[in-house]
Amino acid sequence: MDLSKINIQRIEAFWLKPNKLTLDVLRLDVMHPQISGNKWFKLKYYIEQAKANSKHTIATFGGAWSNHIAATAFAAKEAGLKSVGIIRGERPAILSETLISAIENNMKPIFVPREQYQNKEALINAYAGEDWFWIDEGGYGIPGLKGAADILNSVNTSDYKYIISSVGTGTTLAGLVLSSLAAHKVIGINSMKGNASLSGQVNKLLPAQLQDNFTIFHDYHFGGYAKHPPELIDFINAVYHNHQLPLDIIYTGKTFYAIQDLVHKSYFKKGSSILMIHTGGLQGNKSLPGKVLAF
Numbered sequence: 503m504d505l506s507k508i509n510i511q512r513i514e515a516f517w518l519k520p521n522k523l524t525l526d527v528l529r530l531d532v533m534h535p536q537i538s539g540n541k542w543f544k545l546k547y548y549i550e551q552a553k554a555n556s557k558h559t560i561a562t563f564g565g566a567w568s569n570h571i572a573a574t575a576f577a578a579k580e581a582g583l584k585s586v587g588i589i590r591g592e593r594p595a596i597l598s599e600t601l602i603s604a605i606e607n608n609m610k611p612i613f614v615p616r617e618q619y620q621n622k623e624a625l626i627n628a629y630a631g632e633d634w635f636w637i638d639e640g641g642y643g644i645p646g647l648k649g650a651a652d653i654l655n656s657v658n659t660s661d662y663k664y665i666i667s668s669v670g671t672g673t674t675l676a677g678l679v680l681s682s683l684a685a686h687k688v689i690g691i692n693s694m695k696g697n698a699s700l701s702g703q704v705n706k707l708l709p710a711q712l713q714d715n716f717t718i719f720h721d722y723h724f725g726g727y728a729k730h731p732p733e734l735i736d737f738i739n740a741v742y743h744n745h746q747l748p749l750d751i752i753y754t755g756k757t758f759y760a761i762q763d764l765v766h767k768s769y770f771k772k773g774s775s776i777l778m779i780h781t782g783g784l785q786g787n788k789s790l791p792g793k794v795l796a797f
């Protein structure tokens with residue numbers, strides 16, 4: 503993990519010019535080739551807590567292509583801890599690249615049928631005899647919030663009017679709200695379809711005075727969480743071709759698309775500066791057959 507690699511990429515695009523907009527991308531994806539930038543930030547205080555409580559094993563939940571699973575395995579190993587991943591669904595005949603890399607990082611996967619997976623409390627109870635430190639799916643929770651708030655500490659954000667990030671559990675968005683300045687508008691792009699409770703989930707992590715201090719757009723899911731129609735793939739390839747910016751199919755591709763669409767709809771105030779957080783997630787692109795993406 504190399505935080506010194508984090509940098510800002512200026513996007514020079516013709517579609518920004520009519521409204522004199524500036525678009526910068528905070529490249530958290532370059533911290534590590536496999537570990538999702540925001541996931542590492544969300545995990546760091548959980549890992550600290552686990553160590554302070556003398557736990558030797560971190561346990562958490564996720565799907566076969568989960569960025570959170572990949573990041574937890576890596577972060578635990580880096581901290582000298584063991585990890586257990588409760589994985590949604592039966593063990594497949596061929597393991598995903600994500601699981602292969604998690605296992606290489608010493609994570610022990612436990613596969614549970616989908617119905618059983620829904621009941622996290624029952625699963626935690628089933629392993630109550632183990633001295634494991636549990637982290638919620640996606641790192642949702644106050645330590646995750648605090649870690650995500652550190653994302654903006656790596657840059658001077660005072661020139662930006664808009665801070666934009668992809669949203670899953672909402673932990674990262676809440677962290678950005680917590681560390682944003684009063685003049686910022688914090689915007690989230692929901693990659694899931696029909697998750698009406700999302701704003702509530704974000705607010706639950708925030709102090710009262712910061713609640714609802716953000717906007718979430720729900721119309722850029724491209725059909726749903728794991729959906730990646732050709733239109734999205736073509737868009738991601740075009741962005742790579744034009745700007746050498748690699749995006750992932752679940753989160754950041756949809757977010758960049760949303761920014762361009764909102765620019766076309768004149769959503770952003772003329773002359774303003776936008777900062778997109780590239781939350782990483784590129785390891786998930788390995789779920790695609792080779793040659794679909796240009797990078």
Ligand SMILES: *Cc1c(COP(=O)(O)O)cnc(C)c1O
Pocket residue numbers: 538540541569570640668669670671672673674675750753754781782783784
């Ligand atoms: C998990 C993830 C998100 C969503 O983060 P939340 O804190 O769960 O909202 C966004 N982008 C990428 C690349 C992710 O892996």
